[in-house]
Amino acid sequence: MRFFVRRLGVLCYRLLGVAAAVILFLTAAQLFAHRHAQFYPDYPMTDLSAIPEQDRLSEEDYETLFLQTGLGKAGVDDLLSLGQPGKDQILDTQTAFFAKTATDCGSLGITTREDHVVDGDGNITYACPMAPVEEGDVFLSFSTHTLGWRHGHAGVVVDAANGRTLEAVLIGYDAATASVSHWSCYSTFLHLRVKDITPEEQEAIADYAMAHLDGVPYHLTSGVLGPDKVQDPDADSFGAQCAYLVWYALYQGAGYDTDSDGGRIVTVGDLAESPLFEIVQVYGLDPRSFG
Template sequence: MIKKIKHKKLIAVVSAILIIIAAIAILEEVIEPSGYIRPDYQKEDISIILEKETFTEEDYKQLFYQTGLGKTAVDELMKKSDGKSEIIKFQEIFFRDNEVLCEPIGIITSQESIVNDEGKPMYGFNFAPYENGYVLITKATHSLGWRHGHAAIITDAERGETLEAVILGTNTMFQNINKWRVYPSFMMLKLKDTSQETLDEIAKFAKNNLNDVPYGLFVGLLSSKNPVPEKLKSTQCSHLVWYPFMQNGYDVDYDGSWLVTPKDIANSDLFEVVQIYGVDPEEIWP
């Protein structure tokens, strides 16, 4: 009798585990298409706009929808001798279809990448001009059915250097910005109405205080969200981005809860969009 009871309990436990695994697999499949988009509207001729001496707000909006470039990026590119042709190239890439592959990068975490015909990761887009203190966001990572995404801060634009908390089990580290070009969804943000000197200070603070910090999922819950730098014991990707801005007086966490996520940062009213790719211009992260 006892053996039968133990056997039934074992079957129940195994069944529960299998149900959980199946549920997670279904969730992963459901969220997969939501991580990146191709514009579902018509590609238009933007050359007429680009011939203008000055752009209206409506012009900037149309360019954003056609190229993924915000006002700051358009203005910077238009300063270049070949800026118009570059912007048109951004448009061509913005409307391009990509092959996307999802692969595990950790025990519970998967990542989507743009791949070539052989299934190898490839660069899918070009960057708009960027500076120190700009923030990078992608929706391309998810765990157990939750599309949490990933975030980074540019700490040395000249060298193409970002600072990131890459994955659980590793310390924060400097990365090459080009790794972001394989993600099928991408956002580049900058603080609104802020001098480059301020952004340089924020990037410098991150570089001096947030490199080689242990990854901590529960920073803000089991430890202070905004400690003095000497007492910062752990961080995670979006907290790493949020913390140097907060230390300089800018709370870029949209909902202000203990957990700051890439989505919170993407939706912060303190940021303007420099560039998007594989993201809906109407609502970059609903």
């Protein structure tokens, strides 16, 4: 009897050791993730008021606006086309781009978390004004992390007029539309648009996404299993994780292969590095990283 008691005691100590090791690992992973969180400009804020008032902007003007606001040329032009409200928004975006914000790391499960901007009461709030969106635009964020790895999240605009994106969010949930405004609640986001895309192609991407990808189940291994990376959307086994869904919509809808490394696995990082995209807006990430 004593033998079994001793063996049970040893087993309990070992289990406690394993549990402690797991807790230590998860804690260290979260601390590592937060070391690579939101970027704040390490350069001075300058007066931009004269730039939007010019009849024509130079490349130097666009570069200055990008570093000061996170707005790319496409985002600046879209706002300038709105007249004075757009000019005012450019200046408001600069203020938000330089502002220090509080963030909350909310749980999406046992190991996955997301960083959101919060107000003084701890409520999730908007980080900055958002540039206008168009069908087929892509949103990325690196605020989602699992065990210290900032794999991020992705979505594609399917209804610009009503501000809706299609997203595959989490294992156990089907792809669904969400408000585009929620991307501004993340501590980081990247708004992209395919260079020189036509309105017809933008509409085709949105139509294809809603016809074939809305409601598909979340599959972490999408594009990996099976004979072909481009899987049959009508097959019972079809599913998509967030980055694959975005890549698939652009590829099948308008023929744009935005997977920068061409591998079977499509990641948020692969989309972010695609040379087919131009930046509309970046927030919480260093603009100098996107040369």
